[in-house]
Amino acid sequence: MLAAAWVQAIAAAVAAAAIVYAVIVWAWNRRPRGMAQWIKDRYFPPRVSLESGIRTARKVARSGRAPNTPTKAAPIAEQPLDYLLAKTAETIWAAASSGQSDLEPYLLPVRNYITALIEKAGLSPAQDFALGVLTERVRQEEDGWPDQPGDPGGTRGAHGAGNSHTCLLERKHQVEDAIYRLGDRQTTRASYGSRQ
Numbered sequence: 075m076l077a078a079a080w081v082q083a084i085a086a087a088v089a090a091a092a093i094v095y096a097v098i099v100w101a102w103n104r105r106p107r108g109m110a111q112w113i114k115d116r117y118f119p120p121r122v123s124l125e126s127g128i129r130t131a132r133k134v135a136r137s138g139r140a141p142n143t144p145t146k147a148a149p150i151a152e153q154p155l156d157y158l159l160a161k162t163a164e165t166i167w168a169a170a171s172s173g174q175s176d177l178e179p180y181l182l183p184v185r186n187y188i189t190a191l192i193e194k195a196g197l198s199p200a201q202d203f204a205l206g207v208l209t210e211r212v213r214q215e216e217d218g219w220p221d222q223p224g225d226p227g228g229t230r231g232a233h234g235a236g237n238s239h240t241c242l243l244e245r246k247h248q249v250e251d252a253i254y255r256l257g258d259r260q261t262t263r264a265s266y267g268s269r270q
Contacts, residue, residue, distance in 0.1 A: 120159060122191070122195040124202040124206040125206065127163070128207070131167070131214070141160065141163050141167050149186045151190050155195065158190055158191045165187050166204055166211065167207065170208055170212060170249055171211065171215070177249075184252060188200055192257075205253060208253070212243075
């Protein structure tokens with residue numbers, strides 16, 4: 075008799091859980107379409123850190139294609155954080171991978187998006203994210219990341235092969251210097267503003 079009461083209580087609990095689950099699924103499907111994005115942005119914002127920069131670059135590398143995020147407008151801090159992170163990764167990727175002797179056309183968008191990211195997330199997290207993307211991109215090139223989708227490996231060759239490694243490190247240092255100079259500029263601007 076006691077066992078029958080337990081079985082009946084368990085059956086009632088399972089039935090109640092099934093009803094609660096059905097109501098949640100029904101309510102979720104009736105929500106406004108932007109609600110899921112709002113909940114994600116509000117309660118699960120993306121982290122801006124060195125590790126997230128590395129993760130972003132690795133995720134892109136698995137696709138076999140360079141990152142490409144459609145440009146919405148001029149970079150400003152009011153844009154969604156996900157968008158600023160994606161565009162920052164894209165511009166750093168392009169600057170680190172460029173084979174052009176003049177790096178300035180690649181550094182201008184890097185500066186613009188990192189400045190917006192600094193205003194949104196802060197100086198140190200924005201620099202860490204940018205350096206994470208840059209470091210992982212250089213590591214991928216050293217390991218022979220495909221230059222085009224379908225290539226078995228990059229044409230620059232593996233770490234230390236020929237002159238490719240020296241060229242790659244020189245480009246990395248140029249992009250890295252640009253990232254750090256942005257931090258110096260932000261620090262100078264903040265200290266000047268505090269004296270007024």
